[in-house]
Amino acid sequence: MNSPSILPTVKVIGFGNAGCAMVGRVFQQGLLSGAEFLVLNTDQAALASCPVPSQLCIGLPVTRGLGTGGDVALGRSAAQRDAAVIRAAADARLIFVVVGLGGGSGTGGAPVFARLARESGALVLAIATTPFEFEGGLRRANAETGLQELRAAADAVIVLPNHHLARLLDERTPVTEAFRVVGERAAEAVTGLWRMLAQPGILPVDFAGLERLVRGRHAESAFASVEISGEARVHDAVVKLASHPCLDEGRALARADALILNLAGGPELSLAEIDRASREIGRLCRDNVEILVGTSVDEALAGRLRITVIPAWRADTEVPALPLPGSASSERRDCREPVSARTPQRSELPDADHLQTLETDLTQSTTLSLPIRASSSRRGHKSNHQPELNLFPASRGRFDNTPATIHNNENLDEPTFRRRNLVLN
Amino acid sequence: MFDLSSVVVGLEIGTSKICAVVADVAVDGTFRVLGLGQAESKGVRKGEIVNPADLPELLRHAVKEAEEMADVEVRSVWLGVTGGHIQETHNKGFHPIASDDREITEDDVDDVLRIAKTLNLPAHNHPIHLIRQHFGIDGQVTENPVRMYGNRLEADVLVLHGNFNRLQGAIRAVKSLNIEVEDVAFNGLASQLAVLTAEQKELGTLLLDMGAGTTEYVVTEDGIVHHAGVLAVGGDHVSQDLVTGLRIPLGLAEQLKVKHGSASLDDPRLGDTLQLPSGNGLAPRSINREHFHRIMHARLEETLQIIEQKLADAVVLSRLHGGVVLTGGCSQTAGLLQLAESVFQLPVQLGQIRCVAGMNESVNQPEFATPVGLAKFGSFRVQRQLASRARFNVRRTLTQLFGR
Ligand SMILES: Nc1nc2c(ncn2[C@@H]2O[C@H](COP(=O)(O)OP(=O)(O)OP(=O)(O)O)[C@@H](O)[C@H]2O)c(=O)[nH]1
Ligand SMILES: Nc1ncnc2c1ncn2[C@@H]1O[C@H](COP(=O)(O)OP(=O)(O)O)[C@@H](O)[C@H]1O
Ligand SMILES: [Mg+2]
Ligand SMILES: [Mg+2]
Secondary structure, eight states: OOOGGGOOOEEEEEEHHHHHHHHHHHHHHTOOTTOEEEEEESBHHHHHTOOOSOEEEOOHHHHTTBOOSSOHHHHHHHHHHTHHHHHHHOOSSEEEEEEETTSSHHHHHHHHHHHHHHHTTOEEEEEEEEOOGGGOHHHHHHHHHHHHHHHHHSSEEEEEEHHHHHHHSOTTOOHHHHHHHHHHHHHHHHHHHHHHHHSOOSBOOOHHHHHHHHTTTOEEEOOEEEEEESTTHHHHHHHHHHTOGGGTTTHHHHHOSEEEEEEEEOTTOOHHHHHHHHHHHHHHSOTTOEEEEEEEEOGGGTTEEEEEEEEEEETTSOOOSSOOTTSGGGGOSSOOOOOOOOOOOGGGSOOHHHHHHOOOOOOOOOOOOOOOOOOOOOTTOSOSSSOOOOSSOOOOGGGTTSOOOEETTEETTSOHHHHTTOOOO | OOOOEEEEEEEEEOSSEEEEEEEEEETTOOEEEEEEEEEEOOSEETTEESOGGGHHHHHHHHHHHHHHHHTSOOOEEEEEEOSTTOEEEEEEEEEEOOSTTOBOOHHHHHHHHHHHHHTTOOTTEEEEEEEEEEEEETTEEESOOTTOBOSEEEEEEEEEEEEHHHHHHHHHHHHTTTOEEEEEEEHHHHHHHHHOOHHHHHHOEEEEEEOSSOEEEEEEETTEEEEEEEESOOHHHHHHHHHHHHTOOHHHHHHHHHHHOBOOSSOGGGGOEEEEOOBTTBOOEEEEHHHHHHHHHHHHHHHHHHHHHHHHTTOOGGGOTTOEEEESGGGGSBTHHHHHHHHHTSOEEEOOOOOOBTSOGGGOSGGGHHHHHHHHHHHHHHHHHHHHHHHHHHHHHHHHHHOO
């Protein structure tokens, strides 16, 4: 359905029970035409019930096809034993590794896969969920280990913490239903990324751009998408993003070293809107952030604007959540290679007539609003050296579930004394 | 035979409280508060309903309390609205005078106002108030153009408008109780009606209603409202800042703020510590009074500064000889008056609720400015109806007497 020239070979890999379930869903939705699918697990029964035809049961001698029962070391060694098979399977330019962190197989195996795939030249983007609180300490500890390994192995990890979802779910939601929703969100992240790369646009986010942005960064990312209609849609969308739970109420933007920004709209999507949106979102980020802007036109979106953002930041540094002018953000420890901000200049944009003629064939137009947030070290926490997995983000208290009050690009819901850097001691 | 007084009810669905005020208005305009009912609000944030689940019960409770005190049955209300979505737009309408002699009629005035009303509004917004600033005839400013002559009539108007769906949300919540909504009014305008004297409106005054979720501002000069708007920041922000800064639960932050809070940084007690109540599993703790004041000061100063900046472009603040008048629950914060004086460089006073004949002092609380003002807003229109009904009745009586 899409011009194949835009995308090189793409593989979507699911690891462990959760990964298989999530990739199975993406496969069944059938939206990623041209992509190849593969699921890996130590659990034969789970593979049998997965709709994806390409399957690899790994570590058979050590797990006897029964899973690892939450043993990460076992999952890791199972994958390592079958390194040769895995290397052979990792023959693509771009690989999405989808995994539910917390168990043994996926948590131990996905980093192994990511490393092998990267070694053979693929750009590896991992999409990982972290456990619900109710799953307990062991799974949480597993997930923390797995995330660190995955971060080191993959080019970028998009973290989707389940506990964000818990806030949006009814207390009486059955567990199976909760996991179904988790899977749906993960599928949306995969599809969203795919769409950004594959959909014809005025400014397509191309693979080379993506690669340049994430290759070797071992970055951690969040993913959020909002869909808005109405007169003030650009403004409303930006306000929504600035307070998006998946973006840690906008802090993920403020913290980002790099940002992928995709705007999709109906044929009415105007250059002025694109320009305005990228400038306004750029203002929520720090000055030297590198922004990769893509736009696409989708008739199914007529009247609506969908903005997808993937802010990425290096996970090995601690940066104050909201960089203020003259604040500590300038004293970052790493010396990153200088990057150039790349927001579209007017002259780079094709003229408006061109917009009308672009064809689109994507029919799906779900509202993506992922309660996702990348793990981050929280402001005010002691350790400057150890990145920590923040599974319990600060609540917005009284302002949970309300749009942020934004004035001059400042979120007024944040305490004033903090924004003014008042020292209380 | 003539029913020459009528009941009007103002209803505010506030962020902290739901409040109904029952009043009556006589044909001569006399306005008396008869009853007031309240309930603690739930599911309202920054002046907007975010979760309507608990509202019917709470609304019913507030209305019932007011009904019992006033001994009347409430069938309809004048409903207050606020929220960050409410905006002001200044419009100019033009209308050519078509009559041969170029005399301007009432119809021409209606036409030009109608044109000015909907210009430039965002697609999903709905006008709430249309406030005439002045008219012009062929470029000459005039107050009342009717029966004057010209080619072209102009009208400068202030339109307050808000998101249609959000306005509907509040109306729906009330209607679900089988209570009619006569009309909606912006909370800021209502408070201004309740609090300002005719003289203050004439001299030029900035009214600030500092509530829990929002701060409304209204600038009145020469008796006309020139600017009005909302900042979605209020007492909840003060409390939430204390939660973060002092690491205490919200309930405690709220209590401390109301009981011991202050926006003052030159307070002799700044070196003191404040003992927190222990119990409920909380260890005894004390907090530094200076931190406490600084957090509150920072938030309240910023809130006032933002409004000052918003207005400074449009209004010469130093010309407001009536100064600044504060109302709303937050206006009770110690030290706020001085803070506002330094931000606006104008004399500042606390508003008193006017025109509460018939009611005891308990209504004269800043929290009640909006609901009293809403009833007052309704009373203006009801009084006009009463007056015309009275004229009609007189005519009917005359025809009855002489017509046969
Ligand atoms: N989306 C989704 N997530 C799941 C599902 N089941 C479990 N999870 C999540 O994924 C994490 C890992 O669980 P599994 O995928 O079952 O574990 P595994 O990788 O197969 O590892 P072992 O079974 O322990 O060898 C859990 O902690 C859950 O948070 C599911 O059906 N769908
Ligand atoms: N003595 C006080 N000092 C400081 N703030 C107060 C005091 N009394 C009430 N408040 C605050 O006033 C707010 C409620 O004011 P109100 O005008 O009733 O708000 P709303 O109309 O938004 O419900 C709350 O935030 C409350 O904490
Ligand atoms: Mg398993
Ligand atoms: Mg109020």
